[in-house]
Structures are given as C-alpha cells and as structure tokens.
Amino acid sequence: MAADPLPVSLIIPCRNEAANLEALLPRLTGIARELIIVDGHSTDGTHALAAAHGAAYLLDNGRGKGDGLRVGVAHASEPVCVFMDADLSHDPADIPKLAQPILDGQADLVLGSRMRGGGDEFVATFFELVRLAGNMGLTWLINVRCGSRLSDSQNGFRAARTSLLRELKLTSDRHTVELEMTMRALRKGARVVEVATHEYPRRFGRSSLSVTRQGPLFLWCYLRECVRPL
Ligand SMILES: Nc1nc2c(ncn2[C@@H]2O[C@H](COP(=O)(O)OP(=O)(O)OP(=O)(O)O)[C@@H](O)[C@H]2O)c(=O)[nH]1
Ligand SMILES: [Mg+2]
Numbered sequence: 097m098a099a100d101p102l103p104v105s106l107i108i109p110c111r112n113e114a115a116n117l118e119a120l121l122p123r124l125t126g127i128a129r130e131l132i133i134v135d136g137h138s139t140d141g142t143h144a145l146a147a148a149h150g151a152a153y154l155l156d157n158g159r160g161k162g163d164g165l166r167v168g169v170a171h172a173s174e175p176v177c178v179f180m181d182a183d184l185s186h187d188p189a190d191i192p193k194l195a196q197p198i199l200d201g202q203a204d205l206v207l208g209s210r211m212r213g214g215g216d217e218f219v220a221t222f223f224e225l226v227r228l229a230g231n232m233g234l235t236w237l238i239n240v241r242c243g244s245r246l247s248d249s250q251n252g253f254r255a256a257r258t259s260l261l262r263e264l265k266l267t268s269d270r271h272t273v274e275l276e277m278t279m280r281a282l283r284k285g286a287r288v289v290e291v292a293t294h295e296y297p298r299r300f301g302r303s304s305l306s307v308t309r310q311g312p313l314f315l316w317c318y319l320r321e322c323v324r325p326l
Pocket of ligand 2: 181183185298
C-alpha cells in the first residue's frame with residue numbers, strides 16, 4: 097500500500113526548465129501534500145505543465161532563485177518545506193529522508209549533502225570543480241564562524257520547518273539564499289543536520305549560476321551574515 101503524502105510543501109523554483117519538469121513532475125505524485133512551482137517568468141510552457149500536474153503555480157518577482165524561494169515559503173501551508181531544483185539533479189526518493197528529522201521533532205533545517213555518501217553519481221566539469229571548491233571553502237568558513245560541522249552548506253536540496261523559514265526573514269534574491277538560510281539558522285541556534293542525498297548533473301539546459309559574476313556575492317553575503325545582529 098502506498099504511504100500517505102507527507103505534510104510537506106514541496107517548493108520547486110524554476111526558470112525555463114520545462115524539458116526537465118516534464119520528466120520530474122510525474123515522479124512527484126503522492127510524495128507531498130502540497131506541490132508549489134515558483135516560476136521565474138519562463139517562456140517555455142512551464143505554466144501549462146504545472147497545471148497539468150495539479151501543482152500550485154506562482155510567479156516570482158523576477159529577481160532570481162532566492163526571490164522564488166521566498167514567494168514559495170509565503171504560500172506554503174504545510175509545517176515543513178522541502179526545496180528541490182527543477183533540473184533533475186535531485187532524486188525524489190530522498191525527499192522523505194530530508195523531511196523526516198523535522199517531522200520527528202529532531203531538527204529544524206536538514207541539508208542534503210553530496211559529501212556524505214549519497215553523491216556517488218557526482219561528476220564534474222572544470223567549472224563545476226571550481227564551484228565545488230568554492231562550496232567547500234564557504235562550508236569551512238561557516239563551520240569556523242558558527243561552530244558547525246557541515247559538509248555541503250550550499251546544497252539547494254533541503255528541508256526546513258516552515259515557521260523557522262518565516263522567522264529568518266530571508267532577503268537574498270539570488271543563489272546566495274542557501275548561504276543566508278544556513279547561517280541565520282545556525283546563528284539562531286536552530287538544529288541543523290545533514291543527510292546524504294544524491295546529486296546528478298542537470299539533464300537539460302544551462303546553469304543560472306555564474307562563478308565569476310556571482311562568486312563575489314557569496315563572499316559578501318558570508319561577511320554580512322557573520323556580523324548581522326540576530
Ligand atoms: N523561480 C526562479 N527559479 C530560478 C531562477 N533562476 C534559477 N532558478 C531555478 O533554481 C534552481 C537552481 O538553479 P540552477 O541553474 O540549477 O543552479 P545550480 O543548481 O547551481 O546549477 P547546475 O549545476 O547547472 O544545476 C533551478 O531549478 C532553476 O531553474 C529564478 O530567477 N526564479
Ligand atoms: Mg541545478
């Protein structure tokens with residue numbers, strides 16, 4: 097017998113990911129009570145796809161992925177939010193692993209980690225290796241500042257208590273939103289844990305994260321979050 101859907105709002109930010117969503121959405125049936133697609137003004141028929149799969153469809157304010165996550169959280173009606181990229185880099189089978197520690201009352205923020213044994217499919221081009229090095233450097237800096245022992249602080253595949261997300265008052269519009277979320281949660285004393293999750297290369301399309309253009313933004317965001325009053 098199939099398990100009941102989890103009391104989870106599954107939030108998927110996307111911009112021009114219709115080719116990926118077409119394969120992803122049928123795999124999400126019955127996992128979460130609420131499925132929210134937050135669209136960054138796609139021009140590829142994303143709206144029709146979301147409607148065909150019974151997902152709530154929201155438009156972000158055109159500022160980036162972080163803006164999209166905030167729009168999703170504002171709409172969420174379940175006690176736990178799970179964030180998943182639309183590009184088929186995450187495995188729907190990992191969603192219960194991310195949500196369960198929060199549903200069991202043992203964690204407030206659960207990060208997927210490619211470094212804890214789940215990322216055996218992980219392959220990288222040169223630029224992806226540069227990004228991986230950046231992620232590892234940032235993770236180390238966060239651990240130094242916050243006394244944590246994280247291994248993959250920037251992973252977008254994660255779950256959080258919806259009430260905590262609203263308390264954090266996230267402001268990042270772009271891909272720095274995960275850095276901001278992780279540091280604010282840690283500095284507030286929230287219980288942040290990691291679980292091993294799979295990570296595949298995106299199936300279709302191109303990454304919206306440019307290391308050269310957005311790299312300095314991450315450093316700036318880190319420094320700001322180090323000193324920001326709680
Ligand atoms: N709502 C919304 N979603 C966005 C926006 N920009 C990117 N996204 C989505 O955010 C998710 C993560 O973006 P990616 O481009 O995959 O970034 P990444 O995971 O760092 O890069 P890859 O290594 O290529 O997977 C994807 O599902 C994107 O479609 C935006 O402006 N608005
Ligand atoms: Mg991606």
